[in-house]
Amino acid sequence: NAGVMQNPRHLVRRRGQEARLRCSPMKGHSHVYWYRQLPEEGLKFMVYLQKENIIDESGMPKERFSAEFPKEGPSILRIQQVVRGDSAAYFCASSARERWTGELFFGEGSRLTVL
């Protein structure tokens, strides 16, 4: 499968624990974006990364959330000290290295449940 791969698909955490969500972009893509989706809501932009660089983090909460896209390996969205309000589906998307065409390729999401 050459699509965007996310894992885990489902994650359950207790309040105060850490959640790590991983995303491998489509082959040949070097731009990664993270979105959050609450039930019955649209997708909300969180962060845009290229390899080893955060390009736009205007949608990231200031505390407890961080994202990285290392030179080797997947992009990781990390949520520290999770709270119930963090329960959501987190989608990763990627786009090609060439000129931005406007098309995002989404993964199937990681669904975080905080107990």
Place this chain on the structure above:
Amino acid sequence: QQPVQSPQAVILREGEDAVINCSSSKALYSVHWYRQKHGEAPVFLMILLKGGEQKGHEKISASFNEKKQQSSLYLTASQLSYSGTYFCGTERSQGNLIFGKGTKLSVKP
């Protein structure tokens, strides 16, 4: 500013047509349309870049009226496979899209 979609939900029988509207209070330079089936990844349908532009994807087409700051998605002769939630999005910067809350479309046999 989040675009506003209407209607919130629509139920169709196979073969019927539907229109989904997307409007913004701010100037629009492009409109993106995605479809998301329950529990699945959102899938890109089309992007409209110019005022008055129309595009098509299978039997799904869209128009973009820059002056009215709105876009409409037209689904003709709907099929069961068209069921899902449709999102319009406006672009703040590369990859940074502001999506509406979605329109849930259910096509019944």
